[in-house]
Amino acid sequence: MSTSTADLFAQPLDVVNVGLAMFEDDIAAQSTQVTSLHWTPPGGGSPEAVAALDSLEKGDLPERIAAANAEAVDRITSAQPMLVGYGRALDVVPGMTETTILHSGPPIDWDRMSGSMKGAVTGAIVFEGLAKDLEEAAKVAASGTITFSPCHEHQCVGSMAGVTSASMYMHIVRNETHGNYAYTNLSEQLAKILRMGANDQSVIDRLVWMRDVLGPMLKEAVDLTGPIDLRLMLSQALHMGDEAHNRNVAGTVLLFQALAPGLLQSSFSNEEKKDVFDFIASSDYFSGPTWMVTAKVALDAANGVADSTIVTAMARNGVEFGIRVAGLPGEWFIGPAQKVVGPMFAGYKPEDSGLDIGDSAITETFGFGGFAMAAAPAIVALVGGTVDDAVTYTREMGQITTTENPNVTIPALAFQGLPTGIDVRKVMDTGILPIVNTAIAHKDAGVGMIGAGITHPPMEAFQKAISALAASI
């Protein structure tokens, strides 16, 4: 580092080139060290966002924000999520009623819901006995008798459509460090399922079985075995090649290993236990929601840290993408939901895709999923095909985060911790948007999952957040 021209003249020139690539070639041709930035206009090109970013750099604000962010990320990394049980949403979820339906993402009313979310909502209404069929369910949904509310506003997260109704069984997760709770639904496993917008009789029948057999059996199992340390298990799963959003092979095996003694000792018949074992084996996704709620309970602990610019939730409802920030608790910053780009099941084309949907980006908000692609070489096809691509994604996320999580690490990166604590300022400064791994639901109600891939939040959500932060801090 040089602080005077005398030093500069005495040192080898070492150039940071910003903006024009041709200058890099000319400088390199003279055997001078040069690094070119991949430069994009800050603030996503919005002058208001740049002004907000600059205003957060004035006076003692950087120190105040740094202290607040250190507190926020400490809460996230020190949280100890424990799976303490399972229970019906009506019994355990704050604010739940018999006519409440929770959904993923920021608030949205029935009229504006995406096809897959409408499919899930009508399916749930039939499942709860609030309508005799889907046609009547659509009328009920539109009638105003149903209370629609985001999962995130009830200490919950919901995969894909996130549709959660009163009698569905939920994971109950307690953060031992900070004492808060979070909840999420059970995996219906993959493809033609309610959370992907499918809602025919096979879907309803499965939900009934989950309510009457799977859920109660899981509850008994955990009551028998005692709480399960989810952070430890997540850490192990990442060491075994999961990124715990789109790949859950290891995590599901580990979770089942922990649950199995309790499931075996439960009061159910052997036939019912075999059904549960078969169900768990039918899809690696079984533990997917478990990792979502693990992230949720940790991130919720950071909500309300004054002056913090750390993102505590990223969530999509199929129409809009919303983010929440630690220093502005309860607020949503919203932009349009994006397309998901990635491989699709045979027979489907990109134009069949619904837009980005689900609370599962809570995993990236915590630092796994797309942020931990380097841990999951088996699914690099999602991000372009090479292990280098995966490593690059994880390293890039390091540029918009605040710390590395010492408790959850990535072997391939020399046990570097998860990139943790997305800082709204860094997203605006670098133009790097968080990467989100996700599934693709069909755009219409009733079909289900048709692919998987990656996507990003809209820049607009971060532009709104930086402006609100500048106004409040």
Next chain:
Amino acid sequence: MTVTTVIKNNTYLDSVSLMSISTKANEIDGVDQAFVAMATEMNKGVLDNLDLLTPELTTASNGDLMIVAVTGDGVDVDATIAAIEDLLVRKAPTSSSAGARIVHRTISAAVASDSAANLAVIAVNGTYAAREARKALENDLHVMLFSDNVTVADEIALKALAHDKGLLMMGPDCGTAMINGTALCFANAVRRGSIGIVAASGTGSQEVSVRIHALGGGVSQLIGTGGRDLSAEIGGVMMIDGIRALAADEDTAAIVLISKPPAPEVEKKVLVEVAAAGKPVVVYFIGGSEHAVTEAGGHFAASSQDAALQAVRLVSDGSATVPPLDAEAIRTVVDRFAPDQRHVRGLFSGGTLCDESMYSLLSEGEEVWSNIQKDPTHIVGAGDASRGHTFLDFGDDEFTNGRPHPMIDPSLRLERLVAEAADPSVALIVMDFVLGFGAHEDPVGVTLPAIAEAKQTAESAGRHLEIVGYVLGTDRDGQWLAGQVAALQGAGVTVTRSSTETGAYLRAVTHHLSALKGAHS
């Protein structure tokens, strides 16, 4: 429509890879639908729903891979299947994960990973330029700010910050610098030596450095200040810091200052530094006053050539010389003009080169029109036709608005060349051809067709059109100086040997033309 099925026994690929392969297979020409999957019951169920499940596929087992392709009529099925099978071949392993290249998005990130970084070259949209420059200074980097459209207020703040930190703040609108022998942005491959340059003018400093090289000298450092540095508002902060830096630099034996005439109060401050430098300082303030410079103990230079010559003599045995103009050749040229051919048109890519030629006529009392005229009654805009002697700087904002600099994109100047040739009052067109880093790879070559067309236009109207070209460059520049000069001469262009000689040539020609005009009237 044809349905083709292939079963690859005992072949396993994971489901994510297969989804990716299916997606790519569906993009193959002629494929209506392609399905590549393991033969699980679920996948066979999907095929059944699509009415594609053949008896053969039914018997395939979990460990077998199925390829099903639905192709249009007339499609080569074998080639299609081969293309799909090609997708199954895994990508060759790339370099180890440690080799994945990290691409930095911000100056802070780049500095964090390379603590030896010491200078930022910034060329971004003016809206963001000041911010990036500030970030660079805050990260203790010297700055060359190529961008223009930075406000005066931002320039003042940036230069104050840099001054306080002991850093160079070259720019905004700084196109040329050479630090530790490395040419930055628009600069030439010049020998390293003991002459330090501080310049508010990009092409002016290119010209002086190239002349120094041609005279056998070399450059220690070339510090650009940006064109506004010597204005009253900015106060010459960078030129003063630059002089001090070179005064303290052991490898610099003499200093050259290059600028348009500074604001008077700024000139005073700069000349105080000249007096205090402790080493010889050559001052080339285009059209500036000799008296003030010599009073301050500086060496006054009347031209860019003079500035280079004096500097080289100051650091060597003083024997360097410049050959004189060939007066006889000029008389021969003037004799070929028709009576109506009276005017000179200058089409320049370099601002200072345009300036120097223009001043050579102004100093003879000629009436000159230009887009960079100081006299507001003699301004010609980018959209205006030329009149009398007109000199255009195509690098000026009015011409570059929304398009690359003429050193990179010569198209506007080429059009203008052809248009000027059709004007029967035009005797001579003068052009510069700037070589070096950042410049067009073959500035003469790209102009030759327009030169031929211009000559042809004049000739078919019975006129001799004199085209004068100056090639700014060194024998070390990548564009091959000798080749550029030879190409111009081959096209009938008179090639001058410096910016100063170009001005002298024009002055001599117009002197003759005026004399002729006097004789006629």
